[in-house]
Amino acid sequence: MRSTTTGYRGGNEQGLAMSQSDDKTDSNSSWSMESMPDFSDDDFERWKLLLEEKTGIHLVPQQKAFLQSQLTIRLRELGGITLEEYAKHLKDGLQGMVEWSTLTDRLVVKETSFFRHPENCEFIRKLVRSRINQGMIKSSFDVWSVGCSTGEEPYTLSMILNDCFEEASLDNFWGVTGTDISMPALAYGREGAYAKRKLDMLPGDEKQRYFDEIDPYNYQVKPFLRGRVCFAHGNVIELKKLPQVKMDLISCHNMLIYFRRWRRRKILNNLVDRLKPNGVLLIGMGEIVDWEHPKLTQIDDDTVQAYVRKEDT
Numbered sequence: 001m002r003s004t005t006t007g008y009r010g011g012n013e014q015g016l017a018m019s020q021s022d023d024k025t026d027s028n029s030s031w032s033m034e035s036m037p038d039f040s041d042d043d044f045e046r047w048k049l050l051l052e053e054k055t056g057i058h059l060v061p062q063q064k065a066f067l068q069s070q071l072t073i074r075l076r077e078l079g080g081i082t083l084e085e086y087a088k089h090l091k092d093g094l095q096g097m098v099e100w101s102t103l104t105d106r107l108v109v110k111e112t113s114f115f116r117h118p119e120n121c122e123f124i125r126k127l128v129r130s131r132i133n134q135g136m137i138k139s140s141f142d143v144w145s146v147g148c149s150t151g152e153e154p155y156t157l158s159m160i161l162n163d164c165f166e167e168a169s170l171d172n173f174w175g176v177t178g179t180d181i182s183m184p185a186l187a188y189g190r191e192g193a194y195a196k197r198k199l200d201m202l203p204g205d206e207k208q209r210y211f212d213e214i215d216p217y218n219y220q221v222k223p224f225l226r227g228r229v230c231f232a233h234g235n236v237i238e239l240k241k242l243p244q245v246k247m248d249l250i251s252c253h254n255m256l257i258y259f260r261r262w263r264r265r266k267i268l269n270n271l272v273d274r275l276k277p278n279g280v281l282l283i284g285m286g287e288i289v290d291w292e293h294p295k296l297t298q299i300d301d302d303t304v305q306a307y308v309r310k311e312d313t
C-alpha cells in the first residue's frame with residue numbers, strides 16, 4: 001500500500017483558488033520563479049484557451065503567474081524543454097493525452113473534506129429517509145458525485161446512505177459513483193486512505209464505524225463501504241462520453257465555480273438528463289443563480305440549492 005503519512009498534495013490543492021484572490025503561487029513554485037521562461041500575455045492567452053477547451057476551467061489574468069509557474073515546473077521535470085516543445089508534446093497521440101492528464105492535475109483545485117457542507121448532508125439524510133419511509137425506493141438508489149476529487153464527498157454520501165438503509169433494514173442496492181478529471185485524485189479516492197486530521201470533520205461516530213486505523217496517523221475507509229463507491233474518470237464538459245446511467249441524486253459542488261456562466265448552465269442542463277424521474281440535483285449554494293430548467297422544480301429550502309426532476313409525462 002502507498003505510504004499515506006503525508007497525504008496527497010497532488011501538485012496543487014489551492015493554486016487557482018489562491019491566485020483568484022491574490023497573485024501568489026503554491027509552495028512548489030517559489031524555487032522555479034527564479035528562472036522562468038518568458039511568458040507573454042499572448043502565451044497566457046494561448047495556454048488559457050487550451051486549458052479551457054480541455055477542462056472548461058476559465059483562468060483570469062491574475063492567474064497568469066500561477067499558470068506560468070506550473071508550466072515552468074513541468075518543463076523542468078521533463079528535462080528543461082521549451083514551451084514550444086511542450087506544446088508539441090501535448091499533441092503527441094497517447095503520450096500527449098497522458099501529459100494533458102498530468103498538467104490538468106497540477107492546475108485544478110482539489111480542495112475537499114468529509115461532510116464539507118453540513119446543511120447538504122442533513123438535506124440528503126432527510127431526503128433518503130423520507131423516500132424510504134414513503135416506499136419510493138423500488139429498485140436501486142444511485143448517487144453521483146461530479147468532480148469528486150480525492151473521494152471525501154462520495155464517501156460522505158456513502159456514509160449517509162449506509163446509515164439510512166441500515167436503520168430501515170432495507171437491502172436494496174445503493175451505490176455512489178465519483179467522477180473527476182484528475183486521475184491521481186481518483187486513485188487516491190479508490191484507496192480511501194486519509195490522514196487522521198481529515199477525519200476531524202466527521203460529525204459523529206463515523207470514524208469508529210466506517211474507518212480502520214492503518215497507523216496512529218492514518219485511517220482507511222472500511223472495505224464494505226469502499227465497495228459501495230466506484231471512481232471513474234470523467235470530464236464534465238464531455239458528459240456524452242460517460243455511461244448514460246440515470247441517477248436518484250447528483251451532487252455537484254465546488255467545481256462549477258471555475259467555469260464560465262454559459263458553461264455552468266450547459267453542464268447542469270446535461271446533468272438533468274441523467275436524473276431519474278423524482279431524482280434530485282444538489283449543487284453548491286449560489287454556484288449558479290440565473291438558471292432554471294423546464295423538467296425541474298426547485299426545492300423550497302433556504303439552506304440548500306436543490307432541484308427535483310418532474311415525473312415524465
Ligand SMILES: C[S@@+](CC[C@H](N)C(=O)[O-])C[C@H]1O[C@@H](n2cnc3c(N)ncnc32)[C@H](O)[C@@H]1O
Binds near residue numbers: 116237253
Ligand atoms: C474543489 S474540488 C471539489 C471536490 C468536491 N466536490 C467538494 O465539494 O468537496 C473540484 C474538483 O473538480 C474537478 N474538476 C475540475 N474540472 C473538471 C472537469 N472538467 N471534469 C471533471 N472534474 C473536474 C477537479 O479535478 C477537482 O477535483
